[in-house]
Amino acid sequence: MDIEKKLDGLLKRVGYAQDILGDKEDRRLTAFSRKLETFLDKNINLGLEELWDKLNTLDESLAVLEKDINISLTPMDKVRIVRHSERICLKDILENVYDNYTEVGGKDDMSIDPGMVIARAYVTRRIGKKVHNQPVMVVGQEKGHGQEFRNGGSIKPWGNANALRYMKVAARENIPIHTYVFTPGSYPIEDYPGAAQQIAENIYEMSGLEVPVISVISEGGSGGAEAIAMADKRIMLSHGYYSVISPEGAAAIEGRIKGGERAPTELIESCAKHQCITAYDNLKFGYVDGVIEEPPLGARPDHFDFFKELRSEVIRATDEVVLSVKGLRFFRGAAIKNRKKADNGSESVFVRWSINSSAKERLLWKRYKKYRRMSQHAYADKRTFLEKINSAKVDAMAAAYSTIRYDLIRKYQTKILRLAEEAKDEIHVVTNKVDQFKQVAAEKIGLASKSSQEVEFELTKLSEDVEEQQPPADYRHYVSPRASEDREVTCPNADTHGCLEIWARDLFDEFAGVCPTCGHHFPMEYRWYIANLFDWGTVREFNKSICSGNPTGFPNYQERLDAAKAKTGLQSGCITFEAKIKHTRVTCATLAAPFRGGSVGAAEGEKFVRALELAGKKRYPFLAYVHGTAGIRIQEGTNGLIQMPRCTLAVRRYIESGGLYIVLYDTNSYAGPVASFLGCSPYQYAVRSSRIGFAGPGVIKETTGLEIPPDYHSAYNALSRGHIQDIWDRRDIRRNLHQAFLTVGGRNLYYR
Known part of the structure; x- marks a missing residue:
């Protein structure tokens, strides 16, 4: 019986390896499979001990073959590994990495979203004679071992909302958060609160969590991954992938595959390779901080040595984050950093995971700087040396001016104004007496003075509008x-x-x-908005020479970029400028649909962040005008995807410092930008007839099989679920924006 069990286990391992290779046939595996199938028939006369010896020899041979196949795995092979039913899941990690845990959400099909598992866990560490139980909040997607109700780890909005709720609980309790990413992507549903809406809130709130956050990525699919992957340390499993879109999805877009058709296998393999989705690709780009080596052909539930290594790495990452913001950390930091993997140094060096208020401030600052440094290699900065010097000078002067005016003078401004008003009131008493004497004297000598009716009219007449600066007679708006x-x-x-x-x-x-x-709005060019929204002659573009590039070396993509630049006259899909709306100074970033559909890559993200930083230094309100966006640029891979948390961190920093951030949607706005740095604004508006959502109709049908109604992504649906605050007529945008700048804002309405 044990012989048959051993033989069955070897056959399963061979079948697993064949599944990983997909349509590719490995002759060694085929021959090995036949040898196992005929093993008992060929060795029927052997004794039990001889059978065991032969099986052990086959076991060793298979292990060598697995290692050999493991070396030559393609990116698409690794995608198949993380999708396989034998892949480790979050439940396996909870059982084998943590010493004790209690689930607090997502247990079964009656939960808010059973695909999102949340647990309060403990890590037990013995230091000398004392045992320390260190609490941690564990959050992650659970694909389950054949449990269909978990929806394959594709999380619905309320699942992400539940995860955020307990991450906030962890922040209140001052305990670290460990997130495990096992998702092909979020479920593209727009029922309240809506997939994009909730992911944007998750990223925004996670960027401000004042506790260490460690993220482990196995299958990181687009916005679904980013909903819980904003972290101080991000670790990838060596056979995992982290991507803006699945290889099949990228191939469908690249090959212009229509509904019902399937992209060619060669194109899918090519997209998986050139999107740079593997762990070591992301480590090279700097989007993860480390890679945990898995056993050959990927970690499975019976690989207990791997769980020990995972435990050690997660503890070490948490220790490093805490020590990086604490005092008195030199010896422990060096011991953890320089330890060898075999000596279990993370267990022997004890670090208390609770941090004080000053350490929390340093933690948030380090988190911002970490993401700010990302993707600097992924765009082309074609500014001349003088342009860079001038940009630095403008930034420095704006920062100095704002510091003096708002940080220094404002402290004493209230006292000075109060004294001035008191003095004015005192003087008014004296001048009033003088005016009365002058009026009596004028009447005595017969000089005319204003009648009471004239005085009353001047006090009660309607005020006149101040005429705006008018363009020359020969000037014509766009x-x-x-x-x-x-x-x-x-x-x-x-x-x-x-x-x-x-x-x-x-x-x-x-x-x-x-x-x-009927009031239907036909699409208009972004130039029309720039010409008609802002005061004449006040638009000043900056960072124009930051250009979109091809950081992944995606085939034929540079030619398409060059064609887009030549056709539109733009260097990227984002235009940043300063302007005035009825004499109110604003900083604006526009996502222009004519350039690659307004998709966001590294250049667009960098320009957006720089514009936010400049607006913060100058104390200007910030307007994000979305002429249209198709999402994150798939050809840039994670170089584009990382702009979701990166730009959101910049938005949060700007808003928390008192800035006013307004988003205006037009035409079609979908996917990553809406699910992050656009969707997190407290003030979002849409032009009538625009469409807003997480995934387009085609993607929804492909991933869920559902036919959606024509108005599923309409601005009115977005308004009804609270994603946007109002719908504007195009002809009223200028007036409405000016009204918004006068009435809404943060703690400091800088522009007043």
Whole structure:
């Protein structure tokens, strides 16, 4: 019986290896499988001891073969490893890495989201004669061993909300958070609160958690991973992957595959390779801090030595984060940093994981600096030396001016104003008496003075609008090129609303792209907004020479980038500038749809962060105008994906310092940017007829099999679930933005 069990185990290992290789056939595995299948028949006359010896020899041979195959694994092979049903899961980690745990959420199919498992766990460490039980909050996706109700680790919005809730509990209790990423991506649902909306909140709140956060990534799929992966230390399993989109999804986009068709295997393999999704790719780029080596062909539940190594690395990472913000850390820090993996140094050196208030401030600052340094290699900075010097000078002058005006003078401003008002009131008493004497004297000598009716009229008449700066007579605001077309345009609502045909010249010029019958908004160029929203002559673009690049060396992508630059005249999909709206100074970042669909890569993220930093230094409000965005640029891989937490950290830093951050959506806005640095704004508005969501209709149908209604991503649906605060008519945007700048904001309304 034991012989058959051993033989069955070897057959399963061979079958597992064949699953990992997919459609590729390995002749050695095929031959080994046949040898195992005929083993008992060929050795029927052997004794039990001889059978065991032969089986042990086969076991050793298979182990050597597994190591040989392991060396030549492709990125797509590793994707198949993390998707395999025999892959370790979060439940295995809880059982084998932590000494005790209690689940507090996501136990079964009646929970908020059973795919998100949350547990209060303990790490027990013996130091000398004393035993220390160190608490930790463990959060992660559970794919389960064949448990279908877990939805394959694809988390719904309320699952991410539950995870955030308990991470905040950990912050209140001052205990570390360990997150484990086992997700192919979030479930693309827009029911309240909506996938993008909740992921954005998770990233924003996690960036401000005042406790150490350690993240371990096995399968990191896009925004679903980022919902719990914002961490001070990020570790990847050597056979894991971390990507902006699945290789199949990337291949479908690259190959322009239509619904129902399947991308060629060669294209899928190519996308997996060139997106640089493996652990060592991400380590090279600097998006993870370390890699934990797995057994050949990936860790499985019976690899107990791997769990010991994982435990050691997680404890060491937590110790390092805590010591990096604590005092009196030199000897312990050196001992942990220089230890050999075999000596179990993380267990022998004790570090208390609770931190005080000053250490918490240092923790948040180090977290910001960590993400700020990321992806610096992934874009091209074509500014000249003089341009860089001038940019640094502007930043320094803005910082100095703001420090003097707002940090120094403002401290005494209230006292000075109070004294001035008191003095003015005293003087007013004297001047009032003098005015009365002058009026009596004038009446005595017969000089005319204003009648009471004239005085009353001046006090009660309506105030006059201050005329705005007008452009020269020969200047003309930007007009859409479509206004020169001599044709009639049919409104898409003509069948239901009875809209009449509209002459293109009127529609795209006088009517500002708005149907005069039903109010449907036709898309307009981003140049139209820049010309018509801001005061004439006040737009000043900066960082124009920061250019999109091809950091992963994706095939044929540089040519497409060059074509987009030549066609649009832009160097990236983000335009950053300063301007005025009715004399209110603002800093603006625009995602322009004509450049690669307004997708975000390293250059766009860098420009967005720099614009936020400049707005913070100058104490200007910040406007993010989304002319359109298709999400994160898949050809840049994690160089684009990392912009989600990176830009969100910059947004939080700006808002927490008192800045006013407003987002305005237009046309189609989807995926990563909406699920991070755009969706986290407390003030979000949309132009009528725009569409907002986490995933487009095609992606939803492909991943869930659901047919969504036509208005699923409409701005009105986003308004009904609280994602945006209002819907604006295009013709009223300028007035509404000015009104918003006057009435909403943070602690410091700098621009007033």
